[in-house]
Amino acid sequence: MTNENIGTFLAGCITPEFLGNAKGVKWLAAYEKKEGKMTGTWEKAFSLFEQLQKKDLMNLEPLRKQGNLINNTIYMGRGKMIAAYGSSAFLEECRQMNEKEVKAGTSKKYEYVMLPFLGEKKTKNWTLTLPAGYVGLNSALKKEGNEEKMDACLKVMDIISTQKGQEALMKDLRLDNSYLKQFDRSDSKAPSGLESTVKDGYVYYVKFPGKVVEYLGLQGTQYLSGQKSVKDVLAAVDDYYLNGSKEADQDLTVVGTSPKDFIYQNYNTRLKETILGNLVADSIADYSDAPIAVANGGGIRASLYKGNILGDDLKAVCPFDNQILVVKMTGSVLREMLEHSLSEIDGSRGIPGGRFLQVSGITFTYDSAKPVGHRLLDAKLKDGTNIENKKDYTVAITDYMAGSKGYLEGNGDGYTMLNLFSEKDPKAKGVTPVKQNVGTYRDAMQNFIQKHADALEAVKAEGRITDINDD
Known part of the structure; x- marks a missing residue:
């Protein structure tokens, strides 16, 4: 998993019960103004890691030994791994990898689905997609009499472009949302199967400033490898966000x-x-x-x-x-x-x-x-x-x-x-x-x-x- 994956996973673990409600929204607004800290608030985000370890569902020994990192897409595509964390784009990568392996005669055909984030008992499970940007359509447009407005919106979405001028890949999820994603011209497949996964679910808009999520993931890796406690991780993230760090910026920079x-x-x-x-x-x-x-x-x-x-x-x-x-x-x-x-x-x-x-x-x-x-x-x-x-x-x-x-x-x-x-x-x-x-x-x-x-x-x-x- 990349730093961004781990950071996003930690954010995902805390979203429904915290960032998805009024208290969390207020905290995030204060955090963006540098008036809030993760320390004293985000400790619960690490609890799922602890539960997975206790139930022997997560093996951290290779990470603690600084051992081999593996390519999850390849292992999932070959059926040698039963579950891995990733976005909707990763789901499609696994499917495409499996297709290649089947054609090469090196793997059986497998089916892939997205599992939801697990919330508390009273919280609906939810799924993360990773778009470059969302375009929202009000569900009221689907009501009778609004056909022209809906059609106009769809036409706008057909010609919309991304911020940096990349081509846009549009997928209708039938969820009153469509999204844009940078993609390779040689492979224009959009992630499929999200409709059933996200049915009756929610879309949370959670945006962190700068590279906080990546740095949270970077520090989270050190927690998983046994090098730092949760307290140390959150203190480091707070210090990075409030005071900055040239070393951390270098770690998160594409070189x-x-x-x-x-x-x-x-x-x-x-x-x-x-x-x-x-x-x-x-x-x-x-x-x-x-x-x-x-x-x-x-x-x-x-x-x-x-x-x-x-x-x-x-x-x-x-x-x-x-x-x-x-x-x-x-x-x-x-x-x-x-x-x-x-x-x-x-x-x-x-x-x-x-x-x-x-x-x-x-x-x-x-x-x-x-x-x-x-x-x-x-x-x-x-x-x-x-x-x-x-x-x-x-x-x-x-x-x-x-x-x-x-x-x-x-x-x-x-x-x-x-x-x-x-x-x-x-x-x-x-x-x-x-x-x-x-x-x-x-x-x-x-x-x-x-x-x-x-x-x-x-x-x-x-x-x-x-x-x-x-x-």
């Missing part, structure tokens, strides 16, 4: 667009070459002007999905603030570094170590069946030239790998052969700094995505890392 999915799953960046790992490593090489770059597989924690990319999406992919560091190292040290990166592919408790390196500018082959310390078979530059032990190579690593946090308790991923900073460990031989504090993985990725937007589609697995025992 680029991805033409396809770059998937992180089953700790794949710690086991083999991946297109996501190649993207990160290429970004580091480009940003640092280094011909060779490496990225810890453990520093890559989430997928990057097709569509708009927020600053927070990059933070999810690469959450750590370690600084890129450019060094010169001998070929002997480079080979030792690569050998070390293969030492925890078996992992402990079935989880491979994060020291496995994704690479740019070089290729290497290894044998996972061999014992630790003897797995690397060869290492070459991308032009096929062998890496020579006594020759110097310019490589982008991180200060973390170079001992900025020491090497105790797994810090630095054990790359002691690169140590430039730790005073408690022997300093590296054959390694000298060239450029420090270049930026984070996130900085490099944002720069690459903006600078080389047309090249993202071509990023692929291309044999940079080969395990001769890979089935």
Whole structure:
């Protein structure tokens, strides 16, 4: 779920009993004037999350481990997930994905419906649609004698345009409402099936100022992952709204667009070459002007999905603030570094170590069946030239790998052969700094995505890392 999804879900949980009545409307009006706070009012919005967890209907363990994020549309389309949160547009995406999977012979045909938000016992259930804008028609126009007025309204709606000039997609829900939605010219399907879902329901107009809903979702994610309490979340949202935050604005800003999915799953960046790992490593090489770059597989924690990319999406992919560091190292040290990166592919408790390196500018082959310390078979530059032990190579690593946090308790991923900073460990031989504090993985990725937007589609697995025992 995106930050906007989670924030909207929280708002949805509190709408019927609060924002949908006079007390809530007054609160929202005061809030828009910065005369109200979420603290002391919104705690109840989180109660549904708590109930779902208690009934074992929501598993938060992957999120708490900063584990794999999944594409809900794909999983719903393949029938591997029975329920997911989303808008009416998401409903149609699931249907279309299932149609593709059925045609490809990879899934059975499934039916999809929207479930309503659950309210209190005396509150009618209700459903959320996510339009770019509503056009309302008074129900009185349906009465006898108002046919001309109704017809005139419909004609106006036929030629109405959106604020930014996108084409408008109109759907008659037979609910005295129609809506506009930006859409892809190649796919003009409107979400269907909403008539029965919203029958005898309500339409609530709830509009929050600025990016409050997205930031509520951003903070809500930290609550779900166990990093913050409800009290801390609401305090952070209040502070953001009342005082502003450059960091939060960056998290919620679109920094680029991805033409396809770059998937992180089953700790794949710690086991083999991946297109996501190649993207990160290429970004580091480009940003640092280094011909060779490496990225810890453990520093890559989430997928990057097709569509708009927020600053927070990059933070999810690469959450750590370690600084890129450019060094010169001998070929002997480079080979030792690569050998070390293969030492925890078996992992402990079935989880491979994060020291496995994704690479740019070089290729290497290894044998996972061999014992630790003897797995690397060869290492070459991308032009096929062998890496020579006594020759110097310019490589982008991180200060973390170079001992900025020491090497105790797994810090630095054990790359002691690169140590430039730790005073408690022997300093590296054959390694000298060239450029420090270049930026984070996130900085490099944002720069690459903006600078080389047309090249993202071509990023692929291309044999940079080969395990001769890979089935």
